[in-house]
Amino acid sequence: MPDPTPAPLRSALTSGARCLVLSPHLDDAVLSCGALLRALAPRCEITVLTLFTEATDGPHSRAARSFLRQCAHPDAATLFRARRAEDRGVVETLGARPEHLGLTDALFRQRDVPAALSPVGRLLPELVHRYPTYRFDIARGRVSRGDRRLRADLAARIAVRATEADLLLCPLGIGRHVDHLVTRDLGLAWPGTVVWFSDFPYALEHAPDPAFVRRADLRPWSFDEGLDAKDALVRGYGTQVDALFPSGTIPRLAETYWAR
Numbered sequence: 001m002p003d004p005t006p007a008p009l010r011s012a013l014t015s016g017a018r019c020l021v022l023s024p025h026l027d028d029a030v031l032s033c034g035a036l037l038r039a040l041a042p043r044c045e046i047t048v049l050t051l052f053t054e055a056t057d058g059p060h061s062r063a064a065r066s067f068l069r070q071c072a073h074p075d076a077a078t079l080f081r082a083r084r085a086e087d088r089g090v091v092e093t094l095g096a097r098p099e100h101l102g103l104t105d106a107l108f109r110q111r112d113v114p115a116a117l118s119p120v121g122r123l124l125p126e127l128v129h130r131y132p133t134y135r136f137d138i139a140r141g142r143v144s145r146g147d148r149r150l151r152a153d154l155a156a157r158i159a160v161r162a163t164e165a166d167l168l169l170c171p172l173g174i175g176r177h178v179d180h181l182v183t184r185d186l187g188l189a190w191p192g193t194v195v196w197f198s199d200f201p202y203a204l205e206h207a208p209d210p211a212f213v214r215r216a217d218l219r220p221w222s223f224d225e226g227l228d229a230k231d232a233l234v235r236g237y238g239t240q241v242d243a244l245f246p247s248g249t250i251p252r253l254a255e256t257y258w259a260r
Helices: 007-015 028-040 062-070 076-094 115-123 145-159 178-189 210-216 227-235 238-244
Strands: 018-023 045-054 097-104 167-171 193-197 219-223 255-259
Touching: 007 028, 007 167, 007 193, 007 255, 018 028, 018 178, 028 045, 028 076, 028 167, 028 193, 028 219, 028 227, 028 255, 045 076, 045 178, 062 076, 076 097, 076 227, 076 238, 097 145, 145 178, 167 178, 178 193, 178 210, 227 238
Parallel strands: 018 045, 018 167, 045 097, 167 193
Antiparallel strands: 193 255, 219 255
């Protein structure tokens, strides 16, 4: 029976490769790919590059304040400092190299507004935030036109890494979070080999975008080895795990990868 493993992953698992993993946020790569990265680490040189790793100073939108409460942290700067430390610890435990690009998380990104609007923004922060709400903005899958410059700058910064990696892993954008979609689309312009991964835990409740799957001509492949060990890796993100999995149980779901 033919081996169903996509050729680039089969090659990396058997012979090694230089792998660049694009993670939207400070936990996404391990949540979605922790088991595979653990299997690749003995043979591969892995860099986990997390893009959106910063927050802005307040006043924050209601959605951002709700997120801070869920994470049980007093302010965004403290939370993101803790999240960066968590990510470094977990990724290094995997045997990979963590890098943080320093872009602002969508929950905290602000619009360029005239100085006259600044006092109004302090009273009603939603007016100066690029994504005022989570449900109706961030999770609707509509990347703001105000992020066009960010996307162009990000594409240029990632393009220069093409000579540093044999294989690019990036999210499929399941769940339609705008930061995940921005990261997903970077794979379309990558000149080398790309494999997209299903975004966990979004994949528990959402399906892949069929239009993107058709456009990129992708086929799925599941990886279910080492899922028990992955549980401990995910719990390394202590600021996030209780908010993500309030029952205390992390669902055991095979990782799914999408390749051309």
